[in-house]
Amino acid sequence: MAKSRDDELVFLPLGGSNEIGMNFNLYGFGPAHDRRWIVVDLGVTFGDQTTPGVEVILPDPTFIEDYADRVLGIVLTHAHEDHIGAVAWLWPRLRAPIYATPFTAFILREKLREADLLDEVEITEVPLGGRIELGPFTLDLITLTHSIPEPNGLAIKTPLGTILHTGDWKIDPDPLLGDVTDAAAIRKLGDEGVLAMVCDSTNVFVDGHAGSEADVREAMTALIGGLKGKVAVACFASNVARMDSVIRAAEAAGRRVCLAGRSMHRMAAAAKSVGLMQDIQPFLDDTEAKHLPENAVLYLCTGSQGEPRAALARIAEGTHPHVKLASGDSVVFSSRVIPGNEIPIRNLQNKLTERGVRLYTERDHPGIHVSGHPCRDELAEMYRWARPEIAVPTHGERRHLMEHAAFARDLQVPQQVTPRNGDLVRLAPGRAEVIDEVPAGRLFVDAGVLTPENGDALRERRHAAYNGMIAVSVALDGRSRIVSGPQVRVLGLPADGENALDDILDDLADEAEQALKRLKGEDRDLDDTIETMITRAVKKASQRIWGKRPVVETTVLRI
Template sequence: MSQGELLFLPLGGVGEIGMNLALYGYDGKWLMVDCGVSFGDETMPMVDVVMADPAWIEERRDKLAGIVITHGHEDHLGAVQYLWDRLRCPVWATPFSASILKNKLHETGLQAQVPLNVVELGSRFKVGPFEIEMISITHSIPEPNLLAIRTPLGTVVHTGDWKFDPDPLLGLPTDTEALRRVGKEGVLALIGDSTNVFTKGHSGSESEVRGSLIELLGRFDGRIAVSCFATNVARLESITVAAMANDRSVALVGRSLWRIDKAARENGYLADLPPFLTEHDAGYLPKDKVVYICTGSQGEPRAALARIASGDHPHVHLGKGDVCIFSSRIIPGNEKDIFKLQNDLVRQGVEVVTEKDEFVHVSGHPARQEMEEMYRLLRPRVAVPVHGEARHLQEHARLARACGVEEAIETSNGAMLRLAPGPVEVIDHVPTGKLCVDGPRIVRLDSEILRNRRRMVFNGSAVVTVVLDKVGKLLGDPQLTALGLLDAGHEAEEHDAVVEAVRDAIEELPQKVRRDDAVVREAARLAVRRSLRDTHGKKPITEVHLVRV
């Protein structure tokens, strides 16, 4: 990195939703903005948490000045507790985000190790050669911050997640005067959220949702369950206000909701609300006097709502005459799990209400009208769309150009952009990848371990034991176990056919060759795979145990 260049290098969060990790380089130092996670899907067996691989900056961690967190969502801070030991640098966050992060660090035993700097809203501070100004905006969580990152080569605005909510109900409104001031000072580049670029108009206000929920909850006589994103503290408040307006008490169901409630009250939010009931205590109330706020709006199999829908929850039971309201949107990729959850509830006799049926949700991301207003306020010379898939980035670039931006650059993870001096251009590509939490360890998503696990999920596994003497004579039938493929008790004929194929493959080898363990193993392995491919259409992970006596 040249001392006279200002660089932008995303390692995650570009061309995808989640896993946000952005790097800014200047004067021989790097600034990291956000360090988030995404979540596994059906292509990642037994994987819950995925994050960007920081290997490139890990190799240069002596040049990493620090991490600044824009807000407390998992896709922006959820990887800190997993990756900090590789980075070992200070972290900056506003109070609510810091409370969430402290809890995560405590869970991993890092609370006494991570230098966590808690900065007030609207703060200005230095991280290495970067001067940071946090500007309050609105989103679906308390204390979201837009960052104005100042260097001698120009000011870069990193929006984080944002919207313009004229009446957010909880927390500060967007500081439009600060945005206008930064715009007048001059903005070199805007690194901006692209999530809702295809949504016309305005994203809507939380105050409108609150009014709708008050009316909606008054229609029902049975138990009411509401599922929403746990971090949407304003929505928790809206649901509670709506419940109280209809003479109902509110219980939280799910650990993440209790953690967010604790962080919110520590920082002065929800102060006007009574304490929430536990799920156990709420069970003593009449069914027309309770509202359950539940985790699991995205169909997460281990969340509270999934357990309720399957009849497996110890304290909360829903049935005929009850209703479940999904006060959230469907995150792309979660459709299958959410629809299964909703169908399970319907089979229990529960009425399901979604944003398609009633006005129960507004997005935390800007629609096109808001994005246009942001460009009018900041007037950047360059736009770099992030936080979206390829089609979102392309459409955001079109919108930026239509707003008069000179250059709109569609980039990708690993592409190092020189923002200044001179025209913006890609000057290098660095290796990127994904890591995942696999039990107590962190492994690469493309590792041999996980590749084999995926193959076993779809193709099964086979183990065959072969016993030979020193010259290669078989001393008995090969012993076969084909997990996920063959039931030896009910498919004896198919099982015996594979065993025979292994025997034939070994006996067809020349006598001299049978003395070579590697050759015998490979012959047996191929025989198993070919036989199972022909009979079951599968190519299992196959291991051969060779015993010489």
Template sequence: MAKEYTGKDLGAEDLYFVPLGGTGEIGMNLNLYGHKGAWLMVDLGIIFGDPRLPGIDVEMPDPEFIVQRREDLAGLILTHAHEDHIGAVPYLWPELRCPVYATKFTAALVRRKLAEVGLLDEVPLIEVPLSGTFQVGPFEIELVTLTHSIPEPNAVIIRTAAGTVLHTGDWKFDPEPLVGETYDEQRLKALADENVLAMVGDSTNSMVWGEAGSESDVRRHLLEVVRPLKKRVAVACFASNVARLETVIHVAEECGRRVCLLGRSMHRIVECAREAGYLRDHQPFVSEDEIDFLPREAVLLLCTGSQGEPRAALWRIARGDHPSVALDAGDTVVFSSRVIPGNETTIFELQNSLAEMGIAVVTDHDHEIHVSGHPGRDELIQMYQWVRPQVAVPVHGEARHLAAHAEIAKQCQVPQQIVGRNGMVVRLAPGNAEVVDTVPSGRLVYDGRRLLSRDSPVLKGRQKMMFNGAVAVTLVMDERGALDGEPDISTVGLFEPHEEEEDLAAVEIAIADAVQRLGRRERKDDAAVEEAAAQAARRAINRLLGKKPMVMVHVIRFE
């Protein structure tokens, strides 16, 4: 019988795959491969904060499983520079302390992230070439150039004594990516003769028929949109999509317009792209302070904020609080992006605000001005026909995406399909691939300057305050254990100013009665007094408002 996973003693015949993030969800990718006493990590990403978690900007996978084994962690390979693949590095690397491998463009972005948190001189960041080969512990690594919505996306061939895995990362087949190299078709085809054990692959668009589409098509359609416009134009897109930035710059120049970059991430991405050899053959950008000296028809604003982010440049313009840039009636805003699920409310609010200002809004529903960076069903089929793995392991998708991907693999006659979730332990070798165990997995959030579990009482308390309000009660007790004066009450998020005084009087009476009903011994016990007062306050406010707020009681005693 094949050996099951124990968490220790990974032998030369053993090969395990353990996703801790990005399987059963889109974002927060963290993947582990175990072999011959060592672990290899592929990607370490984030997602941006859930509106249901007030005060939280980013979430990331909980790496506790591998932190406990960090002496066996040989290295971290970053497939490309999107936040859901690299964003957690500055937060979690201090817990891992392993070498990090990335190609030039990805390394440029990671360096800036590390510098912001004071880790630049501490993290061993190793720059590797496109299509490069290198050794990480017992894992022999080869990068395969693919195409995506960012430069230098890589599939990772992981060779071990137990078998070979192709980890695709994020990809699509774009014959004209405009920035960077196109996908390495010959190398992918050659894998069919190399007996690939497993393909661990992107499932994002496994439910979408056809192909993702090419950046060259976007360029043609975007030029058709912008050319006839007469006044100022703003284009919002994902800053990380360097090919799209290059397209917008090209379109602007074709239409006789100068480009102004708006948003910190736009400037950072352009800086990294130029450092890696991209975006160099264009006119100089104009600054925010210079655009009003140019005719409105001679300017194109390249903006952050395509997802309705409240602090991004486009929202600030829409609110009229950008320090140096404004849009007027008759101007046009082009959204060269898709609506990420969950962002609909903020995006539509932004677009409606622009429309109310008399600004024309153009989206991908009006013209073909956006293409996905992930493979459609036809591209997945083509990849399986080229690689011919023995096992398909869908990742980077929600449960429905993983199931659809597995069905495609089955139709492509891949002998085995493993559909799992974060924390599953997949034994790829020896023997038939199967899920043999689970390990702890979860989410961490970055709260101010600290990492917390998503299940932290801190967040639960904050959620309760957000939905039900909060009450603070101060009780002064004399030496006999009796109330000295009326309870002092303050509330947040409960009462309108004109109703607060009368309603709080009823709450004060309820609290005083509850405390006075306590026995003499209980009145001298702070915990008993706090519980009675809190319960009375909750009940009184529930009767008044139908709310069950968070209640905090502070007892002061005079001896």
């Protein structure tokens, strides 16, 4: 495609920059008034203590939704939730064709089937090393290594230059499943000229190399071979190479494997669909596992991050219908602690310990887990291969992006730009720079409903979580005289004994009654005015009693 004088090549992250997870990246080409776009990845992140009741968080697509007719396609680099988890939620707003390699397509179809979208979405399977033509963009898939099958970098070729979008990656000389990183293809790109590299920043503070899955398999085989009693291993279900290593370590120890957790079954099915994990013994079902000797079974579990509904959490609580662990049994955590999950993981491990279970983690057995992201030596190697003109760090918090930019500068990369979500970066022509800022935010999946990040429901829930709640009800006759009440109930607010609580409730009821009596004239006939004045009075009294301003709900009944 020929370029015109007004054409620009731009990069726009709407998720995944200034944060780890929720990747949502856009590339645009053409004049500003008529750009064509491609989307690279559409992922989620997860809620924490600051988002009570919200488990899944999505990037807000409002900006690109307004230009949905100009989106040529959605290209998925790999099947991790932070790269594909938002597709089923947000595809109806974009309705663009999707491109993915076979493993990723298998996982995506399962998600779309659950969302009743499978028959609507156009999915094109692209072979490893394949090519995608989308208007002014030609995308070549580059095989990388990561902690999931079929991770791909993208060589995005345009009339204004080539971008190497790495996605998630590491350099693993022996990944066990799948091919090694296609260094020759990246070097060839470097020889031809790479305008910009948009690159993973997760481990930029970590020296050396991330390590190989082959080393993990050796460590897991040695560890599991020496354990007695029941053994459970928790790992990320998406790490099929890790699953494979655990399975083979179990078989070497004379144990059969029982999968515990829906994600484990899904990932195993996806792996087998693309020819992986073919030469292992069939998995045990729950009933078979119960009837084998304890030393003959290994449970491969979801829940390494303390997820409350995962298999390992139910085992720790003693509520799993089939798996019971006790003194003499072992749980191996073949995973790292994702920042933000420290508390649920600690609680999970304490519950297991209370049951007499012995724990093995990467802290005391460092070889049982390696990261799927590049450390500094691997980043340096990638820059030597690609030799980009512009470094664009992504997939990291602000401190990661700034350190990555400084590291690229030390490696003699001429330009660095560190966008935040919503920063529109012009890569060409001219010097790379942020030229605009567009709306970028988050959508919360709350009880199955998409809600804005700062919606009323979550704001009120947070407020109640920290300040408690008070319900006031009063019954009035037709002349606004009190027939019953005010009745006051408190939730989540302290009192020093039952008598003290009764005194507080009486105090609050008195404040509510006095507020009502202060109303004159027609104000006494307006229920909304009565509710507002009682609410204000009770909040003020609560501030005096507890130093808090709880949520107050006042109800006026007319008799």
